[in-house]
Amino acid sequence: MAKIPSTEEYMAAFTRCKPAIKGRLKLLLAHHQCHGQVATMTEIAHMVGYKSFEPANLNYGKLARIICEDMGRTPADISSESDRWLATFVRFENEGRKGEQWRLTLYPEVTEAIERLGWRLNV
Numbered sequence: 001m002a003k004i005p006s007t008e009e010y011m012a013a014f015t016r017c018k019p020a021i022k023g024r025l026k027l028l029l030a031h032h033q034c035h036g037q038v039a040t041m042t043e044i045a046h047m048v049g050y051k052s053f054e055p056a057n058l059n060y061g062k063l064a065r066i067i068c069e070d071m072g073r074t075p076a077d078i079s080s081e082s083d084r085w086l087a088t089f090v091r092f093e094n095e096g097r098k099g100e101q102w103r104l105t106l107y108p109e110v111t112e113a114i115e116r117l118g119w120r121l122n123v
Contacts, residue, residue: 010113029121
């Protein structure tokens, strides 16, 4: 059965992995700054200076994989809805609209971990 890690588990993994995720952390922090912590990859990409969503998607996925593996989990352990690495951090929604970009919503546990660590995006 899929189970989202606790805030404390995210905090511990973020802290342990900080040197390895330093260059990619801006993606997570940009997402955190979005209203309701909901955004498309294109929106997140533009916030951190990428011209398109592709490199942002790749790097956000790599960041998620590092954290997921550090916690000793797979995406399927966290989400029953997706096997994508980003399922480590987000719930995917597109309301069934073909051709529509997926909207990504950070789990509350991820949001709280970022806030408790005092992390902010410095752009």
